[in-house]
Every structure is written in structure tokens, then in C-alpha cells.
Amino acid sequence: MATLSSLLEYYYETMQEALFPLEEERKRIVKKLQTVALFMSIGAVVFFTVLHQHMHFAPLQAGLLSAMSGFLIFMFVYRHEKAGFTALFKDQVIEKLLYQIDASLSYRKESAIDEEAYRKSELFLEDYDRFEGSDLVSGSIAKVEVRFSFLHTQQKERDSKGRERWETIFQGLFFCADFNKAFKGKTVVLPDTAERTLGVLGTWVQRMNVARGSLMKLDHAEFEKIFVVYGDDPIESRYILSHSFMEKIVLLQRKINRPIYLSFVASRIYIAIAYTKSLFEPILTRSLLEFSYIKEYFQLLNTVVGIVEELKLNEKLWSKR
């Protein structure tokens, strides 16, 4: 794991200079988008006038039509420009930050955790209709095989009026690694929303969740408050979730401060950290020359890479060595 001071040094001594051309590119894109926005606004007004005065459209219809056309053309240009810039940003910022943290890791911006791993984890049992991901990092951290990437899974739904809607099942970081103990069964640790909001009734609701397996009550008060655990073997679940390991999960949860889902299936650990936005994507309005902006990406990567040490996944028991 790299420190913030090492990043500071790297940023000002090496990275910043390399970022100047990219920053110029960002400014060019912002300028271009501003110009497009201006032209589209003027175009929309002209279009409105033509529609309203020469083609006799009602003002509301003409207004909507011209505004929509202007907006769609703008969005087309925006998406095109943003995609190009995102690719450059990932090559020159994300990849470099990652190598600064651990040069042995491999980064593929267009790949992601595969669907098989997602399904095997059994973290999200809902059927998905859309599976998207990016920024796959893989390699060995402290001799532990690790893979993580951004993932976004969605389900198609229809509302009462029959309109199509995309509901997010999971959006965020998906991490999988070899676990340091050998086990055969399955243990799933989910954020405990039912018990926190409904109290004893919540426990009853959790017990009714038959798709998940048996509810496990664990002997760590704080862990129990934050998480709910399901598993198919009470002894094995406790073998995995030892006291010290539960303590580490609680600390990780506090550090990340996002909903965390964990599962332990066939000697592997899967961790999903939910976010409400895309990760590793640039924000066009922020300057790359601001250290605090780059620092956010660094900290995110550093935290994920640090999970191996945080959870001591590298301290393997004999049968796993």
C-alpha cells in the first residue's frame, strides 16, 4: 500500500507535468462543449421561430421540439467527447496511480469482473438484464490472487403505466480474492437494514429469507449490528468469521463508510462495495492540476488494494499454503 506522502511526491515530481497536455485537452473539450451549447441554444431559438411562425406549430409544441433537438445534439457531442477523454484519463491517471500503489498489478480499462464470478458470489440473487463493468485490476497482492473492477448490474422493470425503467441491483466496486482458509460451503454477509430499522421484527423478517439459507447469529455485538449473516453450515460460518476477522470487517466498514456485502464461497472471498455513481470516470469540470481531485482516485484505489492487508488475507492457514 502506498502512502499519501509518496503520492504527493510522485504527483508534483512526475505526474503533474505529464498531465499538462491532458489538462489542455480537457479545457479544449469544455470550451467546445460551451460553444456547442451556445450554438444549440441559438439554433433552438431559430428552430422555434421557424416552427412557430412558418409552420404554425403551437408555442408549447414548438418550444418542446426545438429544446429537445438542441439538447439531444448537445448530448451526442458531449458523450462523444467525454468517451474520448475518459479513455485518455484512465490511461494517464488511473493506470499510473494504480502502478504507483503496486506496480505488479495489471489494469485493463475496458474489462471487468466476469458474470460467472458475480453469480458465484451469490451476493445479489436478483436476475439482471444488464451487466456492465470496467477498470479491471488483477494480480497478486502479498501473494494473494486478487481481481476487482467497477460493476453495474440492472434489472428492467415496468411501472404501472407500462413505461420501461432500469433499476440498479448493484453499482460499485466488486472485489474477489483467494481466502486464507479452506472451506466447502457458503456464507453470505449483508448490510443489516431490516434489524436496524425494524428491531426484533427485522430479525424475524431475516429468518424468513429462505433463499439465503439459515440465519446465523454471531457473538460479536458490533458486527451483528451492522451485518446480517446467512450460511449453510453454522460451524463453517464461524470458522470463517472468527472474532478477529469480524473485528477487521467492522474496521473496514468504518473506513470505507459505504454499504459492504461479503460472501465466502468455495474458499474464495467476494466483496461488493456499493456506490451511487460511476467510479474511475473523470469529471470534466474539475482541473487535473488540483491535487485533491487526483487524491480521491488514489485513495479509492489504495483502499481497495489495501483490503488484502486490512483483512489479513495473506496470512494463510496451512491447508491453503
Added chain:
Amino acid sequence: METFLIIGGALLFIFIVLYNTLISKKNQVDNIFAGLDAVLKKRYDLIPNLVATLKEYMLHEAGTLEKITSLRSQALQPSLNAQEKMALDKELSSTLGSLMVTVENYPILKANENFLHLQHTLHEVEEQISAARRAYNQSVTDYNNALEMFPTNVLAGFMHLEKKEVLRIDVAERENVNVKNLFR
């Protein structure tokens, strides 16, 4: 008549649910105890090898090694009840624990591959034992709760079910062994 049938049916249904709850909790305790027994057996299986290896090096600890062997043979007797089994296991755990501390005084032993393998396996089995004890205690707590809480307590009284004792887990045991120290 119909009302009586409905009430009777509902009461019968409640009776069945409560009865099954109690029986499943009781069986869960027995199941997990069997699981605990299985991991304890794993440890007993390791002991002859461990003792044989240690005998060559730890001449001054012959007494302790003999004690371990005798505890093992006592624990393997089929006539033991659960309480006796657990008492023997506790004694074996602490004797093994103190023996492992004295290993520090035998640097040649610490370099022996066979011993290291046994030591690590023993540590792993001990983690499993600790997990099984925790699982057992939770199942006993669930069972005891059902015996004391209304309405299952009424039925439990008729069924002559008795409370079970949880296993005492020492503080030192609750804290996991620091693997790093062990693998130095």
C-alpha cells in the same frame, strides 16, 4: 360447530408449529455437538504423530507427553457423556497449549519440517474447534431461549425438555491465535 372446528384446527396448527420449533432447536444442538465432536476427533487423530515427533526432542517433557496420550485415550472412550468429554477436552487443550509454549526452548524442533506441519495443522484444527464451540453455544442459547420464552415454554414443560449448559469459552480462546507469531 364450524367455529369449534376452526378454533380447534388453529390450535392444532399452533401446537404443531411450536412442537416442531422445539424439536428442531433440540436437534440443532445435537447436530452441532456432533460437528464439534468431529473436529475434536480430528485433533485426537493428530496427537499420536505429534507425541511421537516431540518424544525425540523433548526429553524433559516426557511427563506432559504421557499425560496428553492418556487424556487422548480417555477422551476416545465411547461411554463418555458430553460433559465428561468437554472436561477432558478442556484439560487437553490447556496441556497442549502449555506444551506448545515450551517448544520455544527447542530450536532444533522448531526447524523440523514434520513438526512444523503438525503444529500448523493443530492450529487449524483448533480454529475449527473454537468455531464449533461458538456454534454450539449459539444453538444452546437459542434452545434455552425457546425453553424460557412464552409460548414455547408451556409446551417445553409438557415435553420435559431441560435446559442445556453452554460451554465456557476462555477469553484467551475467544481471541484468535495470532497467525503471524505462529508462523515466525
